[in-house]
Amino acid sequence: MSLHEDAVLVLKGYQGRDDEQAALRTAYLDHLAAHPDGMWKSCHAGHLTASALVIDPERGRVLLTLHRKLNMWLQMGGHCEPGDVSLAAAALREATEESGVPGLTLLPGGPVTLDRHPIPAPCHWHLDVQYAALAPPGATEAISEESLDLRWFRYEEVAGVADTSVVRLLERTLAVL
Numbered sequence: 001m002s003l004h005e006d007a008v009l010v011l012k013g014y015q016g017r018d019d020e021q022a023a024l025r026t027a028y029l030d031h032l033a034a035h036p037d038g039m040w041k042s043c044h045a046g047h048l049t050a051s052a053l054v055i056d057p058e059r060g061r062v063l064l065t066l067h068r069k070l071n072m073w074l075q076m077g078g079h080c081e082p083g084d085v086s087l088a089a090a091a092l093r094e095a096t097e098e099s100g101v102p103g104l105t106l107l108p109g110g111p112v113t114l115d116r117h118p119i120p121a122p123c124h125w126h127l128d129v130q131y132a133a134l135a136p137p138g139a140t141e142a143i144s145e146e147s148l149d150l151r152w153f154r155y156e157e158v159a160g161v162a163d164t165s166v167v168r169l170l171e172r173t174l175a176v177l
Helices: 003-013 019-034 087-099 155-161 164-176
Strands: 047-056 061-067 076-079 113-118 125-134 147-154
Touching: 003 019, 003 087, 003 125, 019 047, 019 113, 019 125, 047 087, 047 164, 061 087, 061 155, 076 087, 076 125, 087 125, 087 147, 113 164, 125 164, 147 155, 155 164
Parallel strands: 047 125
Antiparallel strands: 047 061, 047 076, 061 147, 113 125
16 A cells, blocks of 8 residues: 555544544545645645654653754654655654654554644645654653754643644644543
8 A cells, every 4th residue: 555545544534523624634635636746745735744742641741842944842743755654654753753762652543633734835735644652651852953952841831832733732632642
């Protein structure tokens, strides 16, 4: 199965919690139907990305990265790569690479939420499929070259440092824990 086919299956099975998520699900599926290259950065009409919020429920905290290009606190994530066999694998790969934390596991049940956001040219949109990854006990982070900083934040601190998309991802993650 190709990554494109996996994405279609994941999105068809995704059960958003509200009308906005249902509309995004439809928009993502329409995008993939219209763009065979819609999984790749080279698709200038926009492309799917995969991300994961690294969470430590035992300590009530999440690990965020200060993104080098955007200078914003975000969850780990990014572009799919040819070696990715699934959206979930892409999200887990990105979370592991950017956090430096080995042994992450995705929360079961598929994506937590969808988030579509504009990005600078030459591309126009990131259609992000967002998962949550559980940190193993005693997890120690290691900053990657994609980050300016990596930091654990208590749940209640996230709204003070991150944008609404990260806050929404955290809220929906906590709802399924």
